[in-house]
Amino acid sequence: MRLFLALVPPPALRRRLGELAERAWTRCGGRRVPDDSLHLTLAFLGEVDEAGADELMTWVEELEVPEGEWRLDAWGCFSRPGILWVGGRTPDRALVALQASLWHELEARGFGRGPSHFVPHVTLLRRARRLETQGLPPIDLTWRHGRLALLRSFTENDGARYETLARSSTT
Ligand code: ATP
Ligand code: MG
Numbered sequence: 001m002r003l004f005l006a007l008v009p010p011p012a013l014r015r016r017l018g019e020l021a022e023r024a025w026t027r028c029g030g031r032r033v034p035d036d037s038l039h040l041t042l043a044f045l046g047e048v049d050e051a052g053a054d055e056l057m058t059w060v061e062e063l064e065v066p067e068g069e070w071r072l073d074a075w076g077c078f079s080r081p082g083i084l085w086v087g088g089r090t091p092d093r094a095l096v097a098l099q100a101s102l103w104h105e106l107e108a109r110g111f112g113r114g115p116s117h118f119v120p121h122v123t124l125l126r127r128a129r130r131l132e133t134q135g136l137p138p139i140d141l142t143w144r145h146g147r148l149a150l151l152r153s154f155t156e157n158d159g160a161r162y163e164t165l166a167r168s169s170t171t
Helices: 011-028 050-062 093-108
Strands: 003-007 039-048 066-071 074-080 083-087 123-128 141-145 149-156 158-167
Touching: 003 050, 003 083, 011 083, 011 141, 039 093, 050 149, 050 158, 066 093
Parallel strands: none
Antiparallel strands: 003 039, 003 149, 066 141, 074 083, 083 123, 149 158
16 A cells, blocks of 8 residues: 655645645646645655554554644745645745654665655645746745654555555654
């Protein structure tokens, strides 16, 4: 099964992000990420077998992830897959540290190696037709985050759908 670790926005923030996705879609086209699927990926694990998934679920449920506040104040894009996102003007240090510590543990558990470069972001559009952030409204949102989710991704005709397999404990 296809798994990844992510932070999921609380409902009010999710709605705000959904509004931004709608605005962005009007200008840039492509495929809008549905509100229910908006997230920040911290570690993409790819294909994992049943035993590996069980191990990950137990690990995640016991993890204590520090709470933090992420300021979302910038639009950005990754040109190759045509991704339009929101994130910080500079990568948030606490999130970068969290991503590194998660990969440190994942590597020790044999889940491969993490990416060498990590830019925390929330994807709003995929395969955008027009990849430019000029003219999009200014953003200044705060995401108070704590619990980490282990998500399973199912590929469907009109994009992926995610299911929560485990969540970290509260601190
Ligand atoms: P789709 O691939 O159908 O467009 P999706 O990208 O949302 O949908 P997945 O490909 O299963 O679904 O990806 C789940 C999450 O992991 C997404 O946040 C995605 O950006 C991220 N991801 C996917 N592949 C990689 C990868 N090779 N490296 C880093 N992150 C990845
Ligand atoms: Mg994908």
